[in-house]
Amino acid sequence: xxxxxxxxxxxxxxxxxxxxxxxxxxxxxxxxxxxxxxxxxxxxxxxxxxxxxxxxxxxxxxxxxxxxxxxxxxxxxxxxxxxxxxxxxxxxxxxxxxxxxxxxxxxxxxxxxxxxxxxxxxxxxxxxxxxxxxxxxxxxxxxxxxxxxxxxxxxxxxxxxxxxxxxxxxxxxxxxxxxxxxxxxxxxxxxxxxxxxxxxxxxxxxxxxxxxxxxxxxxxxxxxxxxxxxxxxxxxxxxxxxxxxxxxxxxxxxxxxxxxxxxxxxxxxxxxxxxxxxxxxxxxxxxxxxxxxxxxxxxxxxxxxxxxxxxxxxxxxxxxxxxxxxxxxxxxxxxxxxxxxxxxxxxxxxxxxxxxxxxxxxxxxxxxxxxxxxxxxxxxxxxxxxxxxxxxxxxxxxxxxxxxxxxxxxxxxxxxxxxxxxxxxxxxxxxxxxxxxxxxxxxxxxxxxxxxxxxxxxxxxxxxxxxxxxxxxxxxxxxxxxxxxxxxxxxxxxxxxxxxxxxxxxxxxxxxxxxxxxxxxxxxxxxxxxxxxxxxxxxxxxxxxxxxxxxxxxxxxxxxxxxx
Numbered sequence: 001x002x003x004x005x006x007x008x009x010x011x012x013x014x015x016x017x018x019x020x021x022x023x024x025x026x027x028x029x030x031x032x033x034x035x036x037x038x039x040x041x042x043x044x045x046x047x048x049x050x051x052x053x054x055x056x057x058x059x060x061x062x063x064x065x066x067x068x069x070x071x072x073x074x075x076x077x078x079x080x081x082x083x084x085x086x087x088x089x090x091x092x093x094x095x096x097x098x099x100x101x102x103x104x105x106x107x108x109x110x111x112x113x114x115x116x117x118x119x120x121x122x123x124x125x126x127x128x129x130x131x132x133x134x135x136x137x138x139x140x141x142x143x144x145x146x147x148x149x150x151x152x153x154x155x156x157x158x159x160x161x162x163x164x165x166x167x168x169x170x171x172x173x174x175x176x177x178x179x180x181x182x183x184x185x186x187x188x189x190x191x192x193x194x195x196x197x198x199x200x201x202x203x204x205x206x207x208x209x210x211x212x213x214x215x216x217x218x219x220x221x222x223x224x225x226x227x228x229x230x231x232x233x234x235x236x237x238x239x240x241x242x243x244x245x246x247x248x249x250x251x252x253x254x255x256x257x258x259x260x261x262x263x264x265x266x267x268x269x270x271x272x273x274x275x276x277x278x279x280x281x282x283x284x285x286x287x288x289x290x291x292x293x294x295x296x297x298x299x300x301x302x303x304x305x306x307x308x309x310x311x312x313x314x315x316x317x318x319x320x321x322x323x324x325x326x327x328x329x330x331x332x333x334x335x336x337x338x339x340x341x342x343x344x345x346x347x348x349x350x351x352x353x354x355x356x357x358x359x360x361x362x363x364x365x366x367x368x369x370x371x372x373x374x375x376x377x378x379x380x381x382x383x384x385x386x387x388x389x390x391x392x393x394x395x396x397x398x399x400x401x402x403x404x405x406x407x408x409x410x411x412x413x414x415x416x417x418x419x420x421x422x423x424x425x426x427x428x429x430x431x432x433x434x435x436x437x438x439x440x441x442x443x444x445x446x447x448x449x450x451x452x453x454x455x456x457x458x459x460x461x462x463x464x465x466x467x468x469x470x471x472x473x474x475x476x477x478x479x480x481x482x483x484x485x486x487x488x489x490x491x492x493x494x495x496x497x498x499x500x501x502x503x504x505x506x507x508x509x510x511x512x513x514x515x516x517x518x519x520x521x522x523x524x525x526x527x528x529x530x531x532x533x534x535x536x537x538x539x540x541x542x543x544x545x546x547x548x549x550x551x552x553x554x555x556x557x558x559x560x561x562x563x564x
Contacts, residue, residue, distance in 0.1 A: 339421030407439030
């Protein structure tokens with residue numbers, strides 16, 4: 001024990017004890033705070049920010065993440081999914097709770113409970129059904145399967161075709177059409193062959209309907225049925241069975257598809273696992289060794305990246321879409337904005353050097369420039385259009401009314417540079433169609449490399465007029481006036497496409513889907529939207545009536561407005 005000094009007073013002792021006790025409280029409190037903080041790798045559902053960005057993701061929900069992901073999985077794919085999920089947990093520490101059943105049964109459970117993160121259906125018809133019910137967000141292809149007649153090894157009943165299932169000595173097992181994908185597919189195919197009613201009676205009389213394909217296979221394996229219609233992959237995993245192909249069943253190929261559910265509380269974690277399960281070098285080889293014909297998958301990466309070349313006119317519309325996509329997927333999209341002449345020139349240089357660094361996607365200002373690199377891209381979709389207009393300072397001090405006025409003496413005009421940007425090409429074609437290229441060209445004081453640089457020449461009063469995209473004028477509508485030009489030659493149509501050589505095609509397709517469903521983002525900026533709610537092109541306009549021989553030839557630029 002400590003001895004009290006001669007100078008020790010009661011008050012001093014109390015102060016000393018209070019100080020010690022207070023310090024202990026601080027240490028204990030600090031310990032609890034440190035224990036509660038996550039000093040390991042982040043376990044929330046917030047992706048890493050893109051370069052130069054701060055991502056304001058949702059707050060960490062450790063309780064939800066600790067309980068793992070919830071996956072509804074068609075019984076047919078149980079063996080593959082269990083192996084993949086176990087390996088994923090070993091590598092990344094995230095468990096997956098898996099509920100197996102028939103695809104239709106699982107979809108009904110999702111619709112009722114509105115819980116869960118992922119749904120792996122044996123056939124994409126259930127995914128489409130889920131989309132109509134508002135349950136499905138992203139989708140990823142997995143594999144495909146074909147229905148076959150399954151019999152015991154050696155085929156003791158000598159069954160060779162579907163009609164043999166009607167024999168009186170044959171007991172048939174089928175999957176319930178209202179529960180399992182194989183049951184629904186079987187009913188469709190047998191109806192097409194004119195055999196459903198008869199075989200259904202056969203099954204009802206002395207066979208059995210089972211809720212899942214696995215249970216149907218077991219029925220034949222155990223000898224309770226002589227034959228069944230199941231997936232070819234199920235037969236391959238069951239050594240006691242053999243498959244008999246049928247021309248009436250071969251058209252019934254089913255596409256197994258993985259979907260991220262809209263109700264998921266952990267969409268970024270769900271998408272990461274989905275990418276793993278459908279990756280070319282992680283999940284899909286497991287399916288392949290079990291006999292599945294697998295889809296084309298992306299190579300696995302914890303944080304994959306896309307490179308996206310974007311014509312400048314699209315920047316204000318596309319930026320929020322890319323931002324949201326990065327946060328939800330937990331990926332990075334490296335964007336390059338510039339004039340399309342510059343972008344396509346870079347693409348050709350990259351292609352000549354072997355293609356390393358080539359963009360995964362390209363959103364052009366107009367079909368004109370996509371056409372110059374068309375062989376490098378998949379089939380595009382024209383998502384929007386905008387028009388070329390005359391922009392002048394507020395109040396229009398030079399009293400400009402139309403294109404002809406741009407050729408008046410003393411009018412300073414700015415235009416896009418032909419070799420560098422789409423608007424430069426469109427401007428030239430527009431002026432040529434009106435026979436005004438020469439007079440206006442004399443008044444051009446500046447040619448810019450991108451469309452984004454045109455309107456500032458008017459707002460800063462360094463030009464009296466510019467030929468700019470209408471969409472670029474809206475942000476400065478308090479400083480400028482806009483004069484519309486009644487000519488089809490001045491319309492720019494924006495095509496979107498995925499590069500043929502992209503190694504991340506599935507990821508690129510999901511970004512593509514995000515863009516083709518972003519009508520509001522484009523219309524808010526002033527674009528005219530060209531797609532329906534499903535992200536598909538609207539019905540094409542009726543073709544114009546043929547011109548009479550006496551009329552002048554249609555300007556070349558007018559061709560750019562029609563979708564391929």
